[in-house]
Amino acid sequence: MENQQKKPIIKDEDSDLILEIKNGRTDLYETLLSKYETRIYNFGLRMCKDVSDAEDLVQETFINIFRYLKDFRMESKFKNWAYKIAASVCMKIKKRNNVTETELSLDDILPADREKEVSSKIPSWVNQPAEALMNKEMYLEIKREIDNLPPSYRIILVLRDMEDFSTREVSEILDLSESNVKVRLHRARSFVREGLKRYFND
Amino acid sequence: MTDNEKYSNHCIQMFEVYSQYLDGELDENQRTEVEHHIETCSECRACFMTLKKTKELCSKMPRVKAPDDFTSRLHSRIRNILDCK
Ligand SMILES: [Zn+2]
Numbered sequence: 001m002e003n004q005q006k007k008p009i010i011k012d013e014d015s016d017l018i019l020e021i022k023n024g025r026t027d028l029y030e031t032l033l034s035k036y037e038t039r040i041y042n043f044g045l046r047m048c049k050d051v052s053d054a055e056d057l058v059q060e061t062f063i064n065i066f067r068y069l070k071d072f073r074m075e076s077k078f079k080n081w082a083y084k085i086a087a088s089v090c091m092k093i094k095k096r097n098n099v100t101e102t103e104l105s106l107d108d109i110l111p112a113d114r115e116k117e118v119s120s121k122i123p124s125w126v127n128q129p130a131e132a133l134m135n136k137e138m139y140l141e142i143k144r145e146i147d148n149l150p151p152s153y154r155i156i157l158v159l160r161d162m163e164d165f166s167t168r169e170v171s172e173i174l175d176l177s178e179s180n181v182k183v184r185l186h187r188a189r190s191f192v193r194e195g196l197k198r199y200f201n202d
Numbered sequence: 203m204t205d206n207e208k209y210s211n212h213c214i215q216m217f218e219v220y221s222q223y224l225d226g227e228l229d230e231n232q233r234t235e236v237e238h239h240i241e242t243c244s245e246c247r248a249c250f251m252t253l254k255k256t257k258e259l260c261s262k263m264p265r266v267k268a269p270d271d272f273t274s275r276l277h278s279r280i281r282n283i284l285d286c287k
Contacts, residue, residue, distance in 0.1 A: 026284055029284060038268060039265070041266075042265045062276065063279075110217070122248050138259070139264065193249075196256055
């Protein structure tokens with residue numbers, strides 16, 4: 001459209017590299033790939049229960065990134081655009097695996113053990129530094145809780161608490177309202193919290 | 203009895219905004235309200251503290267390195283696709 005306002009180009013740490021690639025330096029694809037492969041691989045591992053699904057996610061994501069880079073108008077950070085692509089690949093894998101989406105209700109996430117003596121004490125794990133708690137077993141426990149989240153909640157917790165995006169960025173990546181992101185994030189965290197409480201037997 | 207009935211409405215109202223509190227997304231009035239509630243309601247304080255720790259633990263989940271055979275396959279696959287263009 002003629003009079004449609006063009007959004008300004010966003011300058012970020014990747015802009016120069018992206019511009020060079022867009023201007024024909026295709027050899028620099030390798031640099032971009034190397035920079036983001038570990039991040040996207042870990043996003044895949046966090047989103048998929050299965051390692052081979054995670055590997056598919058990484059491969060499909062980068063194929064799409066390089067396929068559509070010429071259309072990327074640099075109106076958002078490259079990283080955010082890349083995650084938008086990764087998120088849509090994720091949806092495809094979810095469909096392929098026939099994963100059904102469920103909602104988490106308030107009843108699913110409110111502490112079941114409300115009796116005073118059980119839950120009013122601050123459990124001891126709360127006072128231990130996260131670094132001291134984080135070991136292989138803890139990692140697997142959190143991974144298991146995350147795997148048990150319905151996918152539309154899981155992706156929000158992963159993007160907000162593990163991939164370090166802001167509420168606003170997540171709402172842009174997933175095309176959701178910010179309030180929707182906040183509600184889902186809180187339910188997802190509360191769900192994981194219930195799992196950790198069971199794990200620590202509190 | 204559902205779990206909901208073990209809570210006062212105010213506890214539930216507060217519970218619903220704990221994450222926003224932790225993320226610095228509440229205005230000052232709401233912040234003060236949450237702080238007052240968790241000081242006075244021990245069940246909610248325990249719940250709030252465990253939620254806070256849960257968020258912290260999630261953010262401390264380490265990243266793993268992709269296996270070398272996977273990345274070399276990925277790089278050559280991408281190279282092939284680009285060379286064909
Ligand atoms: Zn309360």
